[in-house]
Amino acid sequence: MKVKIFKIRVSEEFLESDQELINNFLAQSEVLHTNSKLIEEEINYWSVLISYEEKKLKNISSKAIPISEDELSEEETIIYNKLKDWRSEKAKETQLPAYIIFHNAHLVSIARYKPNNLEDLEQINGLGKSKTEKYGAEIIEVLENA
Known part of the structure; x- marks a missing residue:
């Protein structure tokens, strides 16, 4: 099992690119568990911890x-x-x-x-x-x- 942490900024300026980054990762991984928390700072963001296995290649x-x-x-x-x-x-x-x-x-x-x-x-x-x-x-x- 591997883990990876993503920072998904809530600001419209970054949201789409951050989501695309995590979506591309998810497409290549088999998710075992996730945990997320909203972090409130100057730019609010979701901290997302993903436990995963790499997908077998098709x-x-x-x-x-x-x-x-x-x-x-x-x-x-x-x-x-x-x-x-x-x-x-x-x-x-x-x-x-x-x-x-x-x-x-x-x-x-x-x-x-x-x-x-x-x-x-x-x-x-x-x-x-x-x-x-x-x-x-x-x-x-x-x-x-x-």
């Missing part, structure tokens, strides 16, 4: 190792370009830089391994529950229409 995890764009097949390159187009539209829509939505390495992995559902998508290196919940359905739709 088969798709070995597929999820990022590769270069140059290593994609012709079909995968078409999918990759469609994913980039989707990301550009989403970046304009949300007024965020494209790399905040997904890095190129994520798109390359998605194009290569073509996950069929949200659970498979979550197994791609760097994509946790937060990104999957936020964009997963749209990504699956892009893959289905590619």
